[in-house]
Amino acid sequence: MSWVETELREQPTALERFLAAETAHATEIARGLIRDDIRYLLIVSRGSSSNVARYLQYLFGTANRLTVAFATPSLYTVYDAPPNLDAASVIAISQSGASPDVVAVLEEARRQGRPTLAITNDSRSPLAEAADWVLPLHAGEERAVAATKTYLNSIAAVALLSTTALGDADRLRTLRSSPEAVARQIDLALPVAPELTRYNDVESGTVVTRGVNYGTAFEIALKIRELSGAPFEAFSSADLLHGPIAALKPGRPAIVITRSGRTLDSMRAAIDKIRERGAEIIAISNDADFLASAQTAFPLVPDLPGWLAPLLTVVPGQVAAVELAKLRGADIDSPTGLTKITRTR
């Protein structure tokens, strides 16, 4: 079995390890980071970690009622003109903790006296050294270039921070139950993989969602692209209608992530457009009717509420990315042109 498939299956164990080790620590970090005088969070990240940052934006927006901004590292490194960060707490998310541009933003934040946190899988990385607090991911060594368990644990780290900042015991209990739910989700997704054989000649596609799974859509698109080289792209269903829908057509499947209820309702117009334009739908959903209407159906286990859905929704995407790459004969552990640690300035 490839490393990426092995690590995909290790996710529940890695998640359990992180939650067991860091719950008390996260409570302490949240106290220092989410203070009354903080008006917004600034997040710095690259690659898969930027998809985690999108989850953070939705979760801290809806649950903690905080605005979340994303740093543009070139202001700090290329232009040497960093903005004033008064009233911000700054969070860096990086599996390796090694990219100099991400480190540069955190260092500048510290220079300005802002509270800083590094969420990383390497507690001895330059990023960890630059931060006031470090939340270690405990994912263990990740050998595949494409992140799976470090991504999932980063999502959990964000959920844990939000929950401990709220001091909500019910939500914490639900989060602590997530490793079992992820294990069930993996078991439910793997048997669907053979159905993707119908997409063996697919050259490109889209991933569409709205709301809290927005980052998941980007992560699935990135995973497919990294593993197979097929350019899949992510859109919010609303943004899709404002222009990019022109790229939908037969032969370019659309992976649609949606839970029942308000999110699905808000996506109806986009889903109709996708169908109108003849693109096949690969559904990742807990909605029986929507699943039945799709060409390929990845059901979601019902165990977790919407705010934790991103721990589940990415799994079918990881499974699909592996399968599409195999169909194309790609070397999934060493994708062309990629390295595990990317250092950009």
Add this chain to the structure above:
Amino acid sequence: MSWVETELREQPTALERFLAAETAHATEIARGLIRDDIRYLLIVSRGSSSNVARYLQYLFGTANRLTVAFATPSLYTVYDAPPNLDAASVIAISQSGASPDVVAVLEEARRQGRPTLAITNDSRSPLAEAADWVLPLHAGEERAVAATKTYLNSIAAVALLSTTALGDADRLRTLRSSPEAVARQIDLALPVAPELTRYNDVESGTVVTRGVNYGTAFEIALKIRELSGAPFEAFSSADLLHGPIAALKPGRPAIVITRSGRTLDSMRAAIDKIRERGAEIIAISNDADFLASAQTAFPLVPDLPGWLAPLLTVVPGQVAAVELAKLRGADIDSPTGLTKITRTR
């Protein structure tokens, strides 16, 4: 001639009209919006206007030293859980001013007592009515579905706000000279269009840059996609190295936007990777060596400094989008599946 080509050529006139009409007014708006107690700007937008928002993020970051966050409208409309906007000024950018989700964010900001501005081409739109201040774009009626002059005037509106907030007379003079520079840029770009015939069978591609032209890369990718249906995508050169580079290959040209100096230096590694992977380069640049090394060269007129480059760099992209669409026999004034005013909730 198509509407989009006519309007592309009208851009210098429309830009001149906007700057003449709104400079004094923008000074007054900037005074109300960029106050000492403001810690960050929150921007709400969709489609091409979101590409303008990316320019705003770089310009206000480097010149005005303000952090810029992008609103996620679903927090306001789908989840009904808007964040606390204390310390923010809120700017909506929308050509039509008609999209309910964009209006909803501005209305919530006003409910929270925050200063609000609408940048729009329709001063009587619902968005204009919801805002404390309105900065009208004076682009005139835009008939083509694909935005050209409303996009350029929105970029100018952002530059004007930043400049008047700084009270910098030199920068204002430079900005006021931009319509002539844009006219020269159009004259310089149009004759290059026939060289794009070599890309008549191109199915997809990328647009790569770093820094202040980041939004331009997204706008060019969107324009190509809207007009011809070919999925072009935009990346920062740094993000490209963190994963998506797997999608670069022969037959997928890369449009690379870069000015001489620090930006070009910071992009060298990505440019080498693009070449290594066999993708042809369409250069939009003022750097003679880089232009000479590219398969297709769109030179930039030397008239404007870096912070105003986005007024120029988009023009070759607009010209390329029109040409690529014609090569594919697309109806460029009525792209399949799109409408001029998109209303999402």
